[in-house]
Amino acid sequence: MANSRALPAHARLRSGRLGPLWDLFFRFGPLGWSHYIRSHWAGQRLVIAIPFLWLLVFFVVPFLIVLNISFAEWAPLSRPPYEPVLRWLEDGALQVKLVFASYTYLLHEPLYVSAWLYSIKVAAISTLFCLLIGYPMAYAIARSEPSVRNIYLMLIILPFWTSFLLRVYAWIGLLKNDGVINQFLMWLGVIDSPLTMMNTSFAVYIGIVYSYLPFMILPLYSNLEKHDQTLLEAASDLGAGPVRSFLRVTLPLSIPGIVAGSLLVFIPAVGEYVIPSLLGRTDQLMIAKLLADEFFMNRDWPRASAVATVMLLLLIVPIMIFQHFQNKELAAAKK
Amino acid sequence: MKSRRWFQKSALLLGFAFLYIPIIMMIVYSFNNSRLVTVWDAANSPTLAWYGKLFQNDQIMDAAWVSIQIAAMSATAAVILGTLAGLVLARFGPFRGRSLLSGMSTAPLVMPEVITGLSMLLLFVALEQLFEHWFGWSFGRGMITITIAHITFTMAYVTVVVQSRLASFDDSMEEAAMDLGAKPAKVFMKITVPLILPAILSGWLLAFTLSWDDVVIAQFNAGPGSNTLPMVIFSKVRLGVSPEVNALATIMVLIVGAGVVLSALYMRRAEKRRKREEQMAVANG
Numbered sequence: 001m002a003n004s005r006a007l008p009a010h011a012r013l014r015s016g017r018l019g020p021l022w023d024l025f026f027r028f029g030p031l032g033w034s035h036y037i038r039s040h041w042a043g044q045r046l047v048i049a050i051p052f053l054w055l056l057v058f059f060v061v062p063f064l065i066v067l068n069i070s071f072a073e074w075a076p077l078s079r080p081p082y083e084p085v086l087r088w089l090e091d092g093a094l095q096v097k098l099v100f101a102s103y104t105y106l107l108h109e110p111l112y113v114s115a116w117l118y119s120i121k122v123a124a125i126s127t128l129f130c131l132l133i134g135y136p137m138a139y140a141i142a143r144s145e146p147s148v149r150n151i152y153l154m155l156i157i158l159p160f161w162t163s164f165l166l167r168v169y170a171w172i173g174l175l176k177n178d179g180v181i182n183q184f185l186m187w188l189g190v191i192d193s194p195l196t197m198m199n200t201s202f203a204v205y206i207g208i209v210y211s212y213l214p215f216m217i218l219p220l221y222s223n224l225e226k227h228d229q230t231l232l233e234a235a236s237d238l239g240a241g242p243v244r245s246f247l248r249v250t251l252p253l254s255i256p257g258i259v260a261g262s263l264l265v266f267i268p269a270v271g272e273y274v275i276p277s278l279l280g281r282t283d284q285l286m287i288a289k290l291l292a293d294e295f296f297m298n299r300d301w302p303r304a305s306a307v308a309t310v311m312l313l314l315l316i317v318p319i320m321i322f323q324h325f326q327n328k329e330l331a332a333a334k335k
Numbered sequence: 336m337k338s339r340r341w342f343q344k345s346a347l348l349l350g351f352a353f354l355y356i357p358i359i360m361m362i363v364y365s366f367n368n369s370r371l372v373t374v375w376d377a378a379n380s381p382t383l384a385w386y387g388k389l390f391q392n393d394q395i396m397d398a399a400w401v402s403i404q405i406a407a408m409s410a411t412a413a414v415i416l417g418t419l420a421g422l423v424l425a426r427f428g429p430f431r432g433r434s435l436l437s438g439m440s441t442a443p444l445v446m447p448e449v450i451t452g453l454s455m456l457l458l459f460v461a462l463e464q465l466f467e468h469w470f471g472w473s474f475g476r477g478m479i480t481i482t483i484a485h486i487t488f489t490m491a492y493v494t495v496v497v498q499s500r501l502a503s504f505d506d507s508m509e510e511a512a513m514d515l516g517a518k519p520a521k522v523f524m525k526i527t528v529p530l531i532l533p534a535i536l537s538g539w540l541l542a543f544t545l546s547w548d549d550v551v552i553a554q555f556n557a558g559p560g561s562n563t564l565p566m567v568i569f570s571k572v573r574l575g576v577s578p579e580v581n582a583l584a585t586i587m588v589l590i591v592g593a594g595v596v597l598s599a600l601y602m603r604r605a606e607k608r609r610k611r612e613e614q615m616a617v618a619n620g
Contacts (some may be wrong), residue, residue: 044427044519051420051490052432055439058487062454065461080460133353136346143343152347154599159354161540161591163548165565166584169572170357173364176576180360213354264445271447273551278572288449295453295555305457308450315447323441326495 063312070305073099081299102306112290112307116314119287122201122276123269126208130216130265131258133209138220138257139250142227153221160214168207168278175203175279203279204286208269216261222329223257224250256325263322267315287311358588365581385582392579394567402547402564405478409485410542414535416486417493417542421534422527424494425501426509443491452555455484459556476558484556485546492545493538500534501527533602540598544591 072082087095106112141152159167174180175197182194197203227250235245273288280286285293287307295304366381389395420440424433443451459480466473474480508530512522528535550565557566571577 044430047419048423048427048430048432048436051416051423051440051494052436054416054487054490055420055436058455058458058483059439059443062458065457066450066454069457080464133350136343137350140343140347144347150599150603154595155351156354158592158595159358161544161595162358162588163565163568163584165548165550165568165572166361166580166587167357169568169576169580169584170361172572172576173360173581174357210353210357213350267445268447271449273447273449274569277569288447291449291453292551301457304453308453311447312450315445319442319445322445323438326441327437 066305066308069301070102070309071098071100072302072305073097073101074300074302076299080301082301099302102300102303103310105303106306106310111285112287115285115287115290118284119270122204122208122286123266123272126205126212126269127216127262127266129205129209130213131262134213134216134220134261135258138217138224141217141221142224156214156217156221164211165274167211168275171203171207171210171279172198175206198279199281201281201284204276204281207275207279208265208272211275212265212269215264219260219264220254220257223254223260227253256328260322260325260329263318263325267318267322270315271311361581362585362588365578365585367578367581385578386586389579389582389586394562395564395579395583398562398564398567401478401561405482405485405553405563406543406546409482409489409546410539412482412486413490413493413542414539417490417538418497418531418535420490420494421497421501421531422523425498426506426527440491440494443488444495446488448488448549448551449555451484451488452552455480455487455552456555476556477561480556480558481553481561481563484552485542485549488549488552489542489545492541493535496538496541497531497534500531504530533605537598537602540594 068085069082072085075081075083083097083099085097085099087097089095137156141149141156144152172179176182177194177196177198179198181197182191185191186194231249231253232245235249236242240248271288272286273292276286276289288311291304291307291311294300294307364375365385366383367375368379368382368384369376417440420436424437424440427433456476459476463473463476509522509526512526513519517525548565549563550569553563553566554569557563568580568583571580
């Protein structure tokens with residue numbers, strides 16, 4: 001593998017389907033560089049570098065820019081609308097101007113404080129409902145006949161492939177005052193006048209649970225499916241009833257699945273924008289909506305960046321827990 | 336035991352009802368003649384009127400074309416980048432920066448869309464300034480910026496799918512090929528890619544769907560004249576229910592439904608064939 005320059009040309013050109021392409025690439029590249037890659041060619045460095053650089057440039061650098069702008073001063077009349085934090089002065093000195101105004105505003109303005117609390121409350125309640133609906137379903141699928149299991153799983157995943165936006169939209173037709181649910185209930189005679197369900201927190205819970213349910217069920221299923229049935233048999237041999245053996249055996253074993261599923265629902269739900277915009281209250285905003293309004297309507301980029309930074313800081317712990325479980329899951333799959 | 340079966344059956348039944356009734360109602364009302372979407376006009380329904388109106392709506396049709404282009408481009412690029420990232424994470428063992436790469440490639444899975452959208456936009460604004468400063472010329476925001484943003488957040492899904500597929504195989508076949516003198520690029524194309532082809536295909540479809548579906552990130556990164564389909568739907572739906580959207584949704588559900596069922600059948604057959612071939616190989620070897 002050491003140096004493929006030693007090989008005759010035809011052998012070099014036929015090294016895999018990528019061969020000729022690479023060869024042209026290297027032949028016309030700067031000499032020292034192409035030699036370097038050739039001699040290290042398990043191609044490793046290059047293969048690592050491509051996704052690495054992409055993510056660095058388009059995922060990490062943007063956050064640094066957000067962080068930077070969050071400390072800038074808002075200047076509504078300039079383009080872009082902020083005073084840069086770092087600036088080269090005429091005499092060659094570097095001026096650093098950190099402004100904390102956006103952050104102090106965020107932490108003291110009641111509108112923001114209530115939006116934070118409300119977002120977390122909505123995400124937590126929706127996650128709980130997702131778990132209450134998703135766990136029995138995941139359990140039932142994991143315990144069903146292997147022949148129908150794949151069909152059930154496909155039915156769970158199918159809505160996920162259809163447009164998220166349109167699925168949220170579908171609920172408007174159901175929840176409206178003259179919507180399907182109200183008409184049905186009035187026809188049954190359960191209620192006389194329509195229930196107000198649109199533009200309430202209840203509608204947001206439904207929207208989030210409905211959209212994120214597959215994210216709860218799939219990790220739970222993949223955990224529950226792996227459980228060793230002999231443990232349950234042992235529990236029942238030792239005299240445990242079904243409820244007790246569920247509480248003492250199945251539930252503790254499924255905690256990694258519960259954590260992964262809950263985080264997959266909770267984290268994006270805190271920053272949910274579309275669902276509360278379509279179904280939610282108009283008098284109580286969630287934090288993502290505030291961020292977007294701050295950016296698009298007030299054109300206050302520093303404040304929008306500060307909201308994003310704080311949101312990221314709040315979510316970084318759950319995100320890291322999620323990654324920890326994700327890596328464990330992958331390591332377990334390897335064995 | 337019997338009572339538990341009953342409990343499981345009803346949990347599934349209720350759950351699936353919850354998942355599917357809204358979609359079914361949406362489909363039913365797309366055939367309704369009344370403009371008041373939720374009032375069933377029994378005399379004149381079912382009708383295909385809204386489907387006709389949908390195809391005459393230039394705004395929706397143009398936006399759909401923009402969305403298809405963006406989704407196809409970003410899915411293709413995301414599959415290439417995501418497959419490389421998945422391969423590196425699953426096969427390359429420890430190297431400096433591995434945990435950073437693994438962090439960077441799973442974080443977008445759970446990152447709230449507003450954060451991704453805002454940060455990408457601010458990057459593009461900064462790049463525009465740099466370009467203008469250096470070249471006196473700059474790219475505008477539009478399909479290109481949306482595509483780059485979509486590649487970045489969809490490649491995370493491809494990475495996870497490919498990585499977990501690779502984790503379910505050991506690397507003995509790849510090693511055997513290496514021992515027999517195949518170059519890494521050849522091993523990759525002849526052994527690894529066929530093994531993970533199902534993951535690559537479903538990664539592409541997943542990336543396409545996610546891009547096709549995204550409102551928030553597109554809204555942040557769009558420029559004049561690059562309205563995607565979800566952006567148009569979102570602004571329409573905010574003003575109230577629209578029967579044309581019901582018709583559009585029905586078409587999309589049918590296409591996706593057919594696609595998912597067909598690909599599931601195909602994957603099952605491919606998997607069976609692979610298992611059989613493996614068994615044959617073992618028996619003959």
